[in-house]
Amino acid sequence: xxxxxxxxxxxxxxxxxxxxxxxxxxxxxxxxxxxxxxxxxxxxxxxxxxxxxxxxxxxxxxxxxxxxxxxxxxxxxxxxxxxxxxxxxxxxxxxxxxxxxxxxxxxxxxxxxxxxxxxxxxxxxxxxxxxxxxxxxxxxxxxxxxxxxxxxxxxxxxxxxxxxxxxxxxxxxxxxxxxxxxxxxxxxxxxxxxxxxxxxxxxxxxxxxxxxxxxxxxxxxxxxxxxxxxxxxxxxxxxxxxxxxxxxxxxxxxxxxxxxxxxxxxxxxx
Amino acid sequence: xxxxxxxxxxxxxxxxxxxxxxxxxxxxxxxxxxxxxxxxxxxxxxxxxxxxxxxxxxxxxxxxxxxxxxxxxxxxxxxxxxxxxxxxxxxxxxxxxxxxxxxxxxxxxxxxxxxxxxxxxxxxxxxxxxxxxxxxxxxxxxxxxxxxxxxxxxxxxxxxxxxxxxxxxxxxxxxxxxxxxxxxxxxxxxxxxxxxxxxxxxxxxxxxxxxxxxxxxxxxxxxxxxxxxxxxxxxxxxxxxxxxxxxxxxxxxxxxxxxxxxxxxxxxxxxxxxxxxxxxxxxxxxxxxxxxxxxxxxxxxxxxxxxxxxxxxxxxxxxxxxxxxxxxxxxxxxxxxxxxxxxxxxxxxxxxxxxxxxxxxxxxxxxxxxxxxxxxx
Ligand SMILES: Nc1ncnc2c1ncn2[C@@H]1O[C@H](COP(=O)(O)OP(=O)(O)O)[C@@H](O)[C@H]1O
Ligand SMILES: [Mg+2]
Numbered sequence: 001x002x003x004x005x006x007x008x009x010x011x012x013x014x015x016x017x018x019x020x021x022x023x024x025x026x027x028x029x030x031x032x033x034x035x036x037x038x039x040x041x042x043x044x045x046x047x048x049x050x051x052x053x054x055x056x057x058x059x060x061x062x063x064x065x066x067x068x069x070x071x072x073x074x075x076x077x078x079x080x081x082x083x084x085x086x087x088x089x090x091x092x093x094x095x096x097x098x099x100x101x102x103x104x105x106x107x108x109x110x111x112x113x114x115x116x117x118x119x120x121x122x123x124x125x126x127x128x129x130x131x132x133x134x135x136x137x138x139x140x141x142x143x144x145x146x147x148x149x150x151x152x153x154x155x156x157x158x159x160x161x162x163x164x165x166x167x168x169x170x171x172x173x174x175x176x177x178x179x180x181x182x183x184x185x186x187x188x189x190x191x192x193x194x195x196x197x198x199x200x201x202x203x204x205x206x207x208x209x210x211x212x213x214x215x216x217x218x219x220x221x222x223x224x225x226x227x228x229x230x231x232x233x234x235x236x237x238x239x240x241x242x243x244x245x246x247x248x249x250x251x252x253x254x255x256x257x258x259x260x261x262x263x264x265x266x267x268x269x270x
Numbered sequence: 271x272x273x274x275x276x277x278x279x280x281x282x283x284x285x286x287x288x289x290x291x292x293x294x295x296x297x298x299x300x301x302x303x304x305x306x307x308x309x310x311x312x313x314x315x316x317x318x319x320x321x322x323x324x325x326x327x328x329x330x331x332x333x334x335x336x337x338x339x340x341x342x343x344x345x346x347x348x349x350x351x352x353x354x355x356x357x358x359x360x361x362x363x364x365x366x367x368x369x370x371x372x373x374x375x376x377x378x379x380x381x382x383x384x385x386x387x388x389x390x391x392x393x394x395x396x397x398x399x400x401x402x403x404x405x406x407x408x409x410x411x412x413x414x415x416x417x418x419x420x421x422x423x424x425x426x427x428x429x430x431x432x433x434x435x436x437x438x439x440x441x442x443x444x445x446x447x448x449x450x451x452x453x454x455x456x457x458x459x460x461x462x463x464x465x466x467x468x469x470x471x472x473x474x475x476x477x478x479x480x481x482x483x484x485x486x487x488x489x490x491x492x493x494x495x496x497x498x499x500x501x502x503x504x505x506x507x508x509x510x511x512x513x514x515x516x517x518x519x520x521x522x523x524x525x526x527x528x529x530x531x532x533x534x535x536x537x538x539x540x541x542x543x544x545x546x547x548x549x550x551x552x553x554x555x556x557x558x559x560x561x562x563x564x565x566x567x568x569x570x571x572x573x574x575x576x577x578x579x580x581x582x583x584x585x586x587x588x589x590x591x592x593x594x595x596x597x598x599x600x601x602x603x604x605x606x607x608x609x610x611x612x613x614x615x616x617x618x619x620x621x622x623x624x625x626x627x628x629x630x631x632x633x634x635x636x637x638x639x640x641x642x643x644x645x646x647x
Contacts, residue, residue, distance in 0.1 A: 124302055124306055127334065128302070131369065132330070133371070148614055197361065
């Protein structure tokens with residue numbers, strides 16, 4: 001992928017000096033990160049390094065102890081919810097396992113955020129919800145089902161459809177392929193890639209899945225030592241000289257993922 | 271930074287054999303309803319040239335509107351030509367057109383008279399199935415109880431004591447208070463009626479018979495059904511949900527022995543004791559009220575109670591207790607085992623266990639009344 005130079009790309013999320021702390025346990029300290037428009041950034045790091053906490057902080061679900069978080073030029077920590085909505089700054093979050101409202105059908109779930117739009121005709125809202133469900137790769141009949149009647153993979157897709165309901169510019173995904181079979185995970189990767197490219201979405205992706213990193217991430221940010229240790233492409237990661245990063249990207253699983261990628265793209269390349 | 275959104279400007283003009291549609295401004299969700307209404311006015315009897323060069327913002331709702339127009343025109347044999355679009359809009363239009371859902375309308379079959387009869391039959395059959403399952407559960411409990419007599423080592427005494435405390439000891443305050451108040455109410459209501467005949471002293475018989483024979487044990491059972499059936503279902507159900515029951519079975523532990531026997535046995539032991547407490551407290555409340563309201567002294571109350579009330583009433587009341595305990599315990603444990611692997615079914619089974627247990631207790635009480643009347647007690 002040939003990305004333009006860092007300097008002439010628009011920064012949509014800018015984090016400076018972020019500090020997150022629970023009791024005496026410091027999770028992030030002086031963390032800086034920039035995320036550019038339209039990219040898929042993969043966040044990796046060991047268990048408990050605060051990937052989910054970082055996601056929740058940017059999405060406004062967790063208040064940091066110090067630092068600033070700017071999304072599309074708006075200081076989200078101090079801006080009022082209404083001010084944010086007026087400025088057209090919105091984002092969607094896809095939680096692990098979808099976090100769908102269990103008493104509503106999938107279609108009603110997707111309609112929930114659309115209900116905040118004044119004067120939207122109910123019939124049109126329904127049709128747009130069906131469109132989002134279809135764009136998330138679910139069959140039409142899934143709209144009438146309740147979350148408990150769907151498989152785990154379908155619930156994730158429904159959760160993504162709801163996150164996309166208001167055409168957000170940014171989506172946050174927390175380990176979207178965890179618990180999916182390899183084929184389902186690869187399909188989900190392609191879905192995210194396709195949506196990101198066609199909708200111009202910026203995707204903040206927390207993942208443990210090396211295949212996902214290889215397949216769709218434009219850039220990778222490694223969380224270690226309470227901050228973003230390095231950012232860069234997959235190729236950059238292979239040259240980083242840090243024990244954890246080296247082990248992660250040169251371990252047995254990383255090699256296997258690299259091999260499958262090479263095998264998959266080998267014959268088609270000409 | 272983004273200017274307040276104006277309603278997009280929509281114009282149709284006729285050129286030769288086609289219509290030219292020009293749209294300017296933000297085509298976004300807040301205006302989707304009016305935009306869609308505007309697009310519905312486009313005639314489908316001729317080709318359409320859509321000019322989007324003045325569009326400032328464009329989202330999936332706009333793409334949906336254009337894709338549906340395209341579909342309508344295709345159906346009518348006309349074509350849609352789109353001009354002045356940026357690369358982003360084109361790619362969005364492409365993916366939305368590809369994803370346009372095609373409703374698969376499922377024909378709802380009409381309900382005929384036969385279907386109606388069949389659905390009644392089905393619900394009857396499932397009611398009998400439920401009853402059969404409960405009886406099966408009772409059998410399982412009894413079989414394991416007998417087994418634990420033969421293999422006392424398998425029996426979990428600590429669990430039994432724990433559940434006795436949970437279902438018995440901790441229910442004492444609420445049961446005692448409830449029975450006391452029922453006694454007070456009975457005495458008060460009874461005395462106002464009996465006063466009219468100068469038969470005040472019979473209020474003692476009224477209180478004694480209704481509490482000892484019926485109310486003491488029935489109301490205790492209803493409270494215990496609410497407290498304990500739901501607790502059994504929630505505890506066993508959440509274990510079922512987390513596959514703990516399967517784990518037990520795979521480790522060679524018998525879930526019936528580990529979970530059902532201590533719980534149901536604790537209820538069978540504790541419910542008669544709770545019923546006894548309810549009886550005493552009910553009489554106490556009634557006696558107190560009779561003393562205050564009618565001036566029947568405690569000594570007179572006692573004499574009248576001992577002389578005038580047949581011991582049969584107490585026996586009949588207490589005989590019912592273990593049966594009600596079995597019903598509550600079996601219904602609660604059975605409902606717990608019906609929980610599926612999601613949290614909704616846990617909530618649903620918990621509340622249905624309470625309803626089923628209370629209902630079953632009342633039905634059993636009615637059957638007991640008929641039975642005792644039949645044998646002349
Ligand atoms: N609400 C909270 N209260 C206390 N500690 C928390 C809270 N949320 C997260 N943590 C702690 O922060 C650390 C990072 O958590 P998390 O972001 O979930 O890790 P991961 O990188 O695996 O997603 C963990 O040690 C966790 O215990
Ligand atoms: Mg996490």
